Amino acid sequence: MSAITLYEHPLSGNCYKVRLLLALLGLDYQSEQVDILKGASQTAEFKQMNPRGQIPVLRDGEALIWDSMAILVYLARRYGGDAWRPSDALGEAQVMQWLALSENELLYGLARARAVKVLGRPFDLAQCQAEGHAGLGVLEGRLQESEWLIGERPTIADIACYPYVRLAPMGEVSLEGYPAVRSWMARLEALPAFVPFD
Amino acid sequence: MSAITLYEHPLSGNCYKVRLLLALLGLDYQSEQVDILKGASQTAEFKQMNPRGQIPVLRDGEALIWDSMAILVYLARRYGGDAWRPSDALGEAQVMQWLALSENELLYGLARARAVKVLGRPFDLAQCQAEGHAGLGVLEGRLQESEWLIGERPTIADIACYPYVRLAPMGEVSLEGYPAVRSWMARLEALPAFVPFD
Numbered sequence: 001m002s003a004i005t006l007y008e009h010p011l012s013g014n015c016y017k018v019r020l021l022l023a024l025l026g027l028d029y030q031s032e033q034v035d036i037l038k039g040a041s042q043t044a045e046f047k048q049m050n051p052r053g054q055i056p057v058l059r060d061g062e063a064l065i066w067d068s069m070a071i072l073v074y075l076a077r078r079y080g081g082d083a084w085r086p087s088d089a090l091g092e093a094q095v096m097q098w099l100a101l102s103e104n105e106l107l108y109g110l111a112r113a114r115a116v117k118v119l120g121r122p123f124d125l126a127q128c129q130a131e132g133h134a135g136l137g138v139l140e141g142r143l144q145e146s147e148w149l150i151g152e153r154p155t156i157a158d159i160a161c162y163p164y165v166r167l168a169p170m171g172e173v174s175l176e177g178y179p180a181v182r183s184w185m186a187r188l189e190a191l192p193a194f195v196p197f198d
Numbered sequence: 199m200s201a202i203t204l205y206e207h208p209l210s211g212n213c214y215k216v217r218l219l220l221a222l223l224g225l226d227y228q229s230e231q232v233d234i235l236k237g238a239s240q241t242a243e244f245k246q247m248n249p250r251g252q253i254p255v256l257r258d259g260e261a262l263i264w265d266s267m268a269i270l271v272y273l274a275r276r277y278g279g280d281a282w283r284p285s286d287a288l289g290e291a292q293v294m295q296w297l298a299l300s301e302n303e304l305l306y307g308l309a310r311a312r313a314v315k316v317l318g319r320p321f322d323l324a325q326c327q328a329e330g331h332a333g334l335g336v337l338e339g340r341l342q343e344s345e346w347l348i349g350e351r352p353t354i355a356d357i358a359c360y361p362y363v364r365l366a367p368m369g370e371v372s373l374e375g376y377p378a379v380r381s382w383m384a385r386l387e388a389l390p391a392f393v394p395f396d
Contacts, residue, residue, distance in 0.1 A: 051336045052299070065291045067298040074291035093263045093272035100265040101250070103301045124322070138249045 004029035007049070007057040009036045011118070013111055013163035014068040015056040016197050021072055021159050023195040025079050037119075069099050072156040084156050091150065098149045098157035102164070105135025110164040113171025125172075132173045136165065136181060143180035147187065154188065162188055166197060202227035205247070205255040207234045209316070211309055211361035212266040213254040214395050219270055219357050221393040223277050235317075267297050270354040282354050289348065296347045296355035300362070303333025308362040311369025323370075330371045334363065334379060341378035345385065352386065360386050364395060 006022070006029050008015035022029055034040045034055050041053045050057045050066035057064065058071045060078070065071050076085035085095055109131030115121040116128065139161060142149060149157040166185060168175060175182055188194065204220070204227050206213035220227055232238045232253050239251045248255045248264035255262065256269045258276070263269050274283035283293055307329030313319040314326065337359060340347060347355040364383060366373055373380055386392065 070291040070294035078287040089276040093268040096268035096271045
């Protein structure tokens with residue numbers, strides 16, 4: 001039995017970020033499904049694990065970590081050394097820039113636009129789509145000059161940004177105008193051990 | 199002349215996070231004002247520095263870093279060793295959890311509610327206030343059991359969360375119901391070298 005348990009749901013792009021890194025690191029884990037559509041992340045019991053009432057949550061032995069960004073940072077360092085996350089101050093900051101984009105324009109833009117269309121959530125669709133396009137424009141600019149978001153190899157920056165970009169069309173955000181982004185997605189999908197969203 | 203330049207605006211809580219850490223680290227820097235209210239962060243020239251068209255941006259010699267979270271991560275490691283940011287995988291992840299809260303509930307909740315009231319920005323005030331209260335509830339729970347967000351000393355987790363909590367009343371989000379949060383703010387404000395928002 002693996003020491004790692006991931007509390008997750010198949011519809012969540014944030015959980016998929018963690019599944020993807022676990023696969024790329026070649027780590028075994030147990031999946032614990034949390035039925036967020038039925039409120040299973042809002043129970044007192046679940047909030048003991050994550051006071052925000054959100055998935056993903058990762059348990060690794062004694063360690064309990066909530067938030068996809070925190071989990072990526074943890075797994076990359078704990079099991080990947082420097083391979084998925086540089087350890088010098090500037091390299092770390094560069095990764096962090098793209099994690100910030102993933103938590104802002106991509107999450108509040110692309111992921112929320114998808115949540116409006118797929119889950120009927122009450123966000124302003126046009127505003128979410130506009131924020132999503134702003135984020136995609138920044139990615140496109142970067143990826144026109146670089147194969148990966150940080151230099152010459154994939155890092156957790158790419159893993160954090162990929163899922164909600166991949167799922168953007170479900171929120172009626174077209175990737176047509178972003179050819180460098182589409183090439184980058186194809187490169188990521190061609191990595192050995194890559195696992196798709198579904 | 200200092201090697202560090204901070205591109206900033208006095209109204210920005212995200213810029214203040216960086217000013218606060220610079221002060222706590224005892225670092226000299228030059229301030230370059232960017233008149234965001236007149237569109238100075240949206241020019242082609244500024245977007246050469248930060249394609250997102252946002253402040254803060256930090257220049258440190260050759261290094262150019264955008265995003266407040268990335269800048270905090272950089273400065274803490276480059277100039278603070280482990281003092282403001284633990285360097286083990288789990289400690290890093292714990293800091294990252296609170297950086298995530300600061301980029302989500304606090305930014306999209308508290309900061310946006312303030313932006314509606316102060317700058318007339320077109321966000322849904324009630325939704326922002328509700329998200330802000332959700333974030334405050336999580337902070338309150340943590341701070342009822344711990345003096346600082348990570349263990350026994352202040353870290354960049356505290357610095358990232360403090361500004362938009364401090365400014366929450368400007369978005370008509372009362373801190374009345376959060377006594378542990380208010381005590382934590384007072385502890386932070388009592389640190390030697392603390393600088394206030396204004």
